[in-house]
Structure formats: structure tokens, C-alpha cells
Amino acid sequence: MAIKDYIRERFFPHLWCPGCGHGIVLNALLRAVERMGLKKNDIVMVSGIGCSSRISGYVDFHTLHTLHGRALAFATGVKLGHPELNILVPMGDGDALAIGGNHFIHAARRNIDLTAIVMNNRIYGMTGGQYSPLSGYGMLATTAPYQNIDHDFDVVALSTAAGASFVARSTTYHVQQLTDILEKAINHKGFSVVEVLSQCPTYFGRKNRLGSATDMMDQFKETTTPIGSKAKEKDPTLIERGVFVEKDIPEYCAEYDKVIERAMKKGA
């Protein structure tokens, strides 16, 4: 199937701003799904609220556009009801880790087979550029005109500590790596987290004078490095890209089936 067969063409052009990284995440995700040869009916996309979450409107899968921060809670329900389906959960950094932070760590801890994609633009795009838990110390936002004093989460370290069995990071500049990682994450049995550094030229870029969409993507190229590279030894401020965690541990739905089996045996 071609890429265009996986989208709802009637809603294009989409509403994202010119150069918004969220469109590149959509592009890479469609390519991963196409390469894997997944059927549209075998995929459910569950999203919350935010510019990023609008992605569910554009794909021609089963889709649920739910509540801010609660996409993983809805997705957990869908997965337990239909464990045979592939569940994709794209979220903004605010959606996933501010209002939705608790759902996020517990979904990771349970190791339920969902693919969480954190579209990290380091700001609340949809509501006008408020700082998020990923903006970082010293950055500017509508709500931090004199610089943000909050430190940011490290999504990879947080997800790993919370128990996610697949954890990876890439950027909208590194589209080929991003597509490969998304494919691996979807294939993985267990809770997968893919953090994607994504540009919001309209708010994060403009507030912090980072230039155009391409300037911001160039910065993703310059400020990141493959995991374990020599460059990282020389410059510890570089952000690593790649697959950090990939482990085979019991998955929640499979374990739940065993609970049912034990209960049935006891009841018989």
C-alpha cells in the first residue's frame, strides 16, 4: 500500500504550522507502518489533546481522540479488550509528562504492549507556548518570560526507571533512523517509548530565537549523537540517539490471561 492509502486525505492540508516537526513524525510513522505491511484495521491510534494529538485525525486507522493526558489510560482499555491489535499512542511532551505523567509511569511499570511516541517540542504548542516539563532550565516561554527555573525530565532515563521494556530516542532531522526505530518499537512486545525531538518553530523556536524550522532541525543534527559515540566522550552535553533499552519481560495482557486461567481453575 502507498503512504496516501493510510491517511484521510479529506483533512489535508493538515492544521499544523509550516515546518512543524509533528508532520515529520506523521510522515515517518506512515512509512514504518507501510514497510511493516500492517493492515489499517489492525492498528488503533489513541491520542490525547494538543497539536501533536491531532495526528489521530489524519490517519486512516481505528482512531480515538481522547482527553488531555489520558491517552494511555484509554489505550490500556483498548489493548486489554483487543490484545491482538497494534496500539499507537502519540503524545505531546505536556500531554505525556505534565498532566499525563502518572499514567505514563504506571503504563511503563505494567509493561503493557503499547507504543508510546513522545513528540517532544519542549512547549505547549496548542495553548500558546506555556513551558512544559521538558522546556528545560533557562529557556523562555509565554509563562516564563524571565527564564524557566524548572529542570527538565530526561524522557529516556524516566521511562527506563519506570520499567519500559523498549526505550529509544530520535529526531525529526534523523528521519531514516526515526522510521527504523518506530518499526522496532511497534514490533516490540511490551511498553515501548520513542522520544522524538520535534520542532515547534511558532512558539518554542520564536520565544527562544532558534530561527526557522530548518535551523531547529540543524540544531537536532548538531546537538545529538549516536549512543556511545566518541563525540559524546568529548562533549557530554550531546544528547544520545538510538535504542537504549530492548528487553524481553512478561507483558501485561499475557499475564492477565494467566490470572483468568488461574481463577477459572480454582472456580471449576
Next chain:
Amino acid sequence: MAKPKLKEHHIHRDWCKGCGICVHYCPKSVLELDENDKVCAVRPEDCICCRLCEYRCPDLAIEIETE
């Protein structure tokens, strides 16, 4: 494998928002924005069909067709 040969750049003018990402990253300077800020393939003969423009377009507005 033989090198892919370009047939055509398919540009969805209604979807292109003129962000310039494809123009900036094209390794062969094939693409330019026109006076309406829509992308155009001005030097198609130089295209090496790497598809970087297609993969990075946030608007799914450019597609490379090979022979």
C-alpha cells in the same frame, strides 16, 4: 542494483506550506520555492532520487516517482 531514475516530482501544491525543509536538505539543489512559496523542481535533471525531500516533508506534499 541500478541507480533509480527520476520519472517525476509529484508536488501537491495545495498541501505545500513553503516551509523550505525539502529545499534546504536537498543534496543537489534541485528544489526552490516559487513566488507563491510553493516548492518547484527547477533542476530535475540533477535529482539523484534520494527521497530525502519526500521523507522530511511535514505536509506529505512532495513525492518522487522513479522509472
